[in-house]
Amino acid sequence: MDKKEITHVLQEIGTLLELQGENPFKSRAYVNAARALELLPDALPSLVERMKSHQVKGIGKALAEKITELAATGKLAYHEKLKASVPAGLLDILQVPGLGPKKTRLLWTQLGIESLGELEYACNENRLVVLEGFGARSQEKVLQGIERLKRFRGRYHLSAARQRAAPLLEHLARHPATRRLSIAGSLRRCRETIRDLDLVAASAAPAALLDAFASLPGVERVEEREETRATVILDNGMRAELHVVPDAAFPFALLALTGSAEHTALLRQRARARGLTLTKDGLLQGDRPLACADEAAIYQALDLAFIPPELREDYGEVVAAEAGSLPRLFDETAVRGIFHVHTTWSDGAAGAEAMALRARELGYAYLGISDHSKSAFYARGLDEERVRQQAAELAALDARLEGIRIFRGIEADILPDGRLDYDDDVLASFDFVIGSVHSHFNLSEGEMTARLCRALSNPYLTMLGHPTGRLLLARDPYSVDMHAVIDAAAEHGKIIEINANPHRLDLDWRLCRYATERGARFSINPDAHHLDGLADTAYGVAVARKGWLEAGQVVTTLDAEEVAAALARR
DNA sequence: GCCGTTTTCGGCCCGACTGTTTTCAGTCG
Numbered sequence: 001m002d003k004k005e006i007t008h009v010l011q012e013i014g015t016l017l018e019l020q021g022e023n024p025f026k027s028r029a030y031v032n033a034a035r036a037l038e039l040l041p042d043a044l045p046s047l048v049e050r051m052k053s054h055q056v057k058g059i060g061k062a063l064a065e066k067i068t069e070l071a072a073t074g075k076l077a078y079h080e081k082l083k084a085s086v087p088a089g090l091l092d093i094l095q096v097p098g099l100g101p102k103k104t105r106l107l108w109t110q111l112g113i114e115s116l117g118e119l120e121y122a123c124n125e126n127r128l129v130v131l132e133g134f135g136a137r138s139q140e141k142v143l144q145g146i147e148r149l150k151r152f153r154g155r156y157h158l159s160a161a162r163q164r165a166a167p168l169l170e171h172l173a174r175h176p177a178t179r180r181l182s183i184a185g186s187l188r189r190c191r192e193t194i195r196d197l198d199l200v201a202a203s204a205a206p207a208a209l210l211d212a213f214a215s216l217p218g219v220e221r222v223e224e225r226e227e228t229r230a231t232v233i234l235d236n237g238m239r240a241e242l243h244v245v246p247d248a249a250f251p252f253a254l255l256a257l258t259g260s261a262e263h264t265a266l267l268r269q270r271a272r273a274r275g276l277t278l279t280k281d282g283l284l285q286g287d288r289p290l291a292c293a294d295e296a297a298i299y300q301a302l303d304l305a306f307i308p309p310e311l312r313e314d315y316g317e318v319v320a321a322e323a324g325s326l327p328r329l330f331d332e333t334a335v336r337g338i339f340h341v342h343t344t345w346s347d348g349a350a351g352a353e354a355m356a357l358r359a360r361e362l363g364y365a366y367l368g369i370s371d372h373s374k375s376a377f378y379a380r381g382l383d384e385e386r387v388r389q390q391a392a393e394l395a396a397l398d399a400r401l402e403g404i405r406i407f408r409g410i411e412a413d414i415l416p417d418g419r420l421d422y423d424d425d426v427l428a429s430f431d432f433v434i435g436s437v438h439s440h441f442n443l444s445e446g447e448m449t450a451r452l453c454r455a456l457s458n459p460y461l462t463m464l465g466h467p468t469g470r471l472l473l474a475r476d477p478y479s480v481d482m483h484a485v486i487d488a489a490a491e492h493g494k495i496i497e498i499n500a501n502p503h504r505l506d507l508d509w510r511l512c513r514y515a516t517e518r519g520a521r522f523s524i525n526p527d528a529h530h531l532d533g534l535a536d537t538a539y540g541v542a543v544a545r546k547g548w549l550e551a552g553q554v555v556t557t558l559d560a561e562e563v564a565a566a567l568a569r570r
Numbered sequence: 571g572c573c574g575t576t577t578t579c580g581g582c583c584c585g586a587c588t589g590t591t592t593t594c595a596g597t598c599g
Binding site for chain 1: 571572573581582583584585586587588589590591595596597598599
C-alpha cells in the first residue's frame with residue numbers, strides 16, 4: 001500500500017468517526033495525520049521508522065501503529081470495523097452540498113436514511129422538514145444537490161480518463177494482431193470531463209484482439225461482446241469500448257468515433273454536396289469506395305485542411321479549414337516555463353527547491369512560485385513578515401540553482417470589494433501577482449463582475465487566476481459576466497490564467513476565442529501543490545489547443561529573458 | 571487521537587455564510 005492509499009484510508013476514518021458522532025478532535029487527528037504524511041517527502045519504509053520513534057508531528061503512538069499495520073498488510077482492522085458500523089451510502093450523502101457529518105448523522109439516526117436514493121425519497125415525502133436544523137429551503141437544496149450529483153455520476157476528469165486509457169492502449173499496441181490503434185471519442189478531443197473511453201483498432205483478427213481486451217488488467221467485467229466490438233467495465237466503474245475494423249476502414253472509423261457528432265454531421269453534409277457519401281466505414285462515390293490512408297486524406301478529399309481532434313466541436317472549424325485559417329496549434333514542447341506553484345510556505349506539499357528541481361528536470365527554464373496570501377488562512381497564507389522571509393529564501397535559491405530561474409510571486413486573494421490582499425508596497429515587491437477569488441463565491445453577478453474588473457484595474461496585478469472558480473464535477477462557476485471580465489483584462493493588459501489543474505481547466509476553452517478577439521494574453525499555470533502537479537501543465541496545453549490559441553498568445557512560451565522583461569514592464 | 575506542559579489534562583485554526591432560529595449550529599473554504 002503506497003502513501004496515497006494510506007492517506008486516503010486515514011481521511012476516510014476521520015469521516016467515519018464524525019458520522020459516528022465521535023469527538024470531532026479525534027476525527028481531525030486522523031485528517032491531520034493524513035496531511036502530515038502527505039507533506040513528508042520520505043519513502044514509506046523510512047517514514048515508518050521515523051513515526052515509530054515519535055519524530056513526526058501529528059502522528060503519535062496510536063496512529064503510528066495503525067499506519068504501520070496499513071503499510072505492512074494493506075489493511076487495517078480498525079478501519080474495517082468502522083466501515084462495517086456505518087452504512088456506505090452515508091459517504092455518498094456527504095457529497096450533497098450543505099450536508100456535513102452532523103446533518104448526515106441526523107438523517108441516519110432520526111430518519112433511518114442510509115443512501116442517496118432513500119434521501120431523495122424522503123425529500124419528496126417532505127420528511128426532512130421536521131428534523132431540527134432542517135426546513136423547507138434546506139430540503140429543496142438537498143433535492144437540487146442530489147440532482148446535480150446524478151448529473152455528474154459516471155463522468156470523469158480528463159486526467160482520470162487519460163490515466164486509465166494509457167495502460168489499455170499500451171497493452172493493445174503490443175498485441176500481435178494490432179495493426180493500428182488510437183484513442184477516440186471525447187478523450188481524443190480533450191474534453192474536460194469524459195464519460196467513457198472509446199478505442200479503435202485496425203486488425204485482421206478482431207476476435208483475438210477483443211479477447212485480449214476483455215482480459216486486460218483493470219478490466220472488471222465484459223458488458224457487451226459482438227464480432228467487432230466489446231464494451232468492458234473497469235474496476236473504477238469506467239466504461240471502455242474497443243472497436244476493431246479492417247485496416248482500410250480505420251481512418252473512417254477513427255473519424256466517426258472521435259466525433260463530435262456535430263462535427264461529423266458537417267463533414268457528411270459536405271461530402272453529400274460533392275456527390276460523396278461519408279460513413280464510419282468509408283467514403284463512397286456512387287458505389288465506388290475512395291481509399292484514404294489516414295484522417296488527413298479524408299479531410300483532403302473534402303477540400304479541407306486537416307482539423308486536429310481538439311477542434312472538432314462545430315465551433316467554426318470547418319469554415320476555417322476551408323479558408324485555410326485554422327490556428328497553428330502548439331504542444332507541450334513549446335512551453336518554456338511555469339507560473340502558479342505552491343510550496344510548504346502555504347498549502348503546498350513540497351518545498352521551493354524540490355519544486356524547482358522537478359521543474360528543471362521536466363525541461364522548464366523558469367518557475368514562478370506563488371503561495372497564498374494572508375486572507376487564505378485555511379491554506380496558511382503568508383502575512384507580510386512571512387512574505388519577507390520567503391523572499392529571502394527564494395532569492396538565495398535563485399542564486400544557487402543553475403539552469404532554472406525563480407520568479408517570486410504571490411497568489412493574492414481578491415477581496416469581496418475587488419482589492420488585493422496586501423498594501424501596494426508589498427504587492428510591488430513581487431515579480432508577479434496572481435489575483436484569485438477564494439471566498440465569497442455567492443455575490444450577485446453584478447457584484448462579482450465588478451469585483452474582478454476592479455482587481456484587473458490594479459496596476460500591481462499580473463494575471464487573473466482561475467477566472468470562474470469552477471471545480472469540474474463538483475462546483476459550478478460563480479455567477480460572473482466573463483465577457484466583461486475578459487474585456488477588462490484586455491483593456492488593462494492583464495494576463496488570463498488557463499488553470500491547468502484537471503479539476504479546474506479554467507478559463508474554459510469556449511471563452512478562449514472571445515478573449516483572443518479582444519487581444520488578451522494567457523498563461524498556462526498548473527496551480528501545482530505537489531511535485532507531480534507540475535505535469536498538469538499538459539492539461540492546460542490541451543485547453544489552449546481546444547481554445548484555438550497559438551504560441552504567441554501564451555506568455556509561458558516565452559524564454560526566461562523575454563518573460564522577465566514582460567513582467568518588469570507590468 | 572495528539573500535544574505540551576504552569577507535565578497526565580485541557581485545548582485543539584478562523585471567519586463568513588446559510589438557514590434555521592430568536593441567539594445559533596453546521597457547513598465550507
